[in-house]
Amino acid sequence: MSKGAATKTAILDEAVSLASKVGFGALTIGQLAEQTQMSKSGLFAHFKSKEALQLETLERGRERFTDIVVRPTLVAPRGIQRVRALLENWLVWETEALEGGCVFVTASVEFDDQPGEMRDALVRNQTDWSEFIATVAGTAVSEGDFRPDVDPEQFAFAMLGLIYAFHHTARLLHDPQALGHVRGAFEQLIRASS
Amino acid sequence: MSKGAATKTAILDEAVSLASKVGFGALTIGQLAEQTQMSKSGLFAHFKSKEALQLETLERGRERFTDIVVRPTLVAPRGIQRVRALLENWLVWETEALEGGCVFVTASVEFDDQPGEMRDALVRNQTDWSEFIATVAGTAVSEGDFRPDVDPEQFAFAMLGLIYAFHHTARLLHDPQALGHVRGAFEQLIRASS
């Protein structure tokens, strides 16, 4: 990896961390330069615009998410075990990966009313992700762990909701019961689907 | 109501609408002045700081939320009917009240990592709200509509999650199935609690 590429990756890692805390709108080139000990113009040269920086930051977040959630989930045995692994890996992402919490939640809220490339990229991400959850749930159906009448998309919707509830409850309220609640609700969901 | 108070209310209504679209951080005094056809300084004089503007905007949002969700829910008959009314009123708030979507979701994501009065106010709001949901669910238990072993807090967590899932799915993805999914998941939750 050339020097430039290495620097860029380091910048983007810092950008993901910063965006998770303050959001993509408040992710400022000046602050990012300060954090990475670079000059504003030196940093800016790696991206040709702020929007490009935001897009590449989002993409870097996606890579990290894949490493922490998607890949480990896919090595779990097909069926309900993989569904459980999905929850646990997702909770690792929610609690340990980024100081400021999931960047996709942040970005979704910021850009859901703002047409542009960021919004488009987010729509692709979230659509893919919903489909992934539904696929994992569908596997549990075809393996016989879930009842045949379980709608994988409906399951994905409910599971998404549990993680969102955890995200908000844990981050804003610092509720120590959040983990217990999300696991409890998940077990209820599993029971209703088995 | 004095002239000043009327103007202030009009400003705050516009502020709630603007914040729902762009967020509280990007809620700028200049833009708000433009939207309300006032001078920046004339508008600013009503609030002594931007933080005060944000706080009063949040409070105005809370008033509207009370009018649209809380009060109509409390006139429904105790028990499961009130639980159902809660969902429907909440969905009205989510879909019709504000062009940019629920301001509390926006604010929560923006301030969950940012200590200050905004965060404190949000924590109070969300705590109260969770308790309200739990109380309504608890009423369904004491009325015999829900099983006695249903934990109202756990129910509130799951219901919060459903609304969050709806919020994100409907706003970002414009998924026309979002309404169906949230109602379907809600019925499943009701069934599991009855």
Place this chain on the structure above:
DNA sequence: GACTAAAAAGCACGACCGTGCCAATCTTGA
């Protein structure tokens, strides 16, 4: 080690930010 291309910094710009001060205008109560 010299040459070249890449990377980083220096510097400046116009725009907009939040905020203060002071003058003008409008409301209100006696």
Place this chain on the structure above:
DNA sequence: TCAAGATTGGCACGGTCGTGCTTTTTAGTC
């Protein structure tokens, strides 16, 4: 009706934003 006070506007400030242009420094190749 008129004075007092509340409300609004004009203007300016220091700061930060994103973004170009030019120069200096660094890294990679022969």
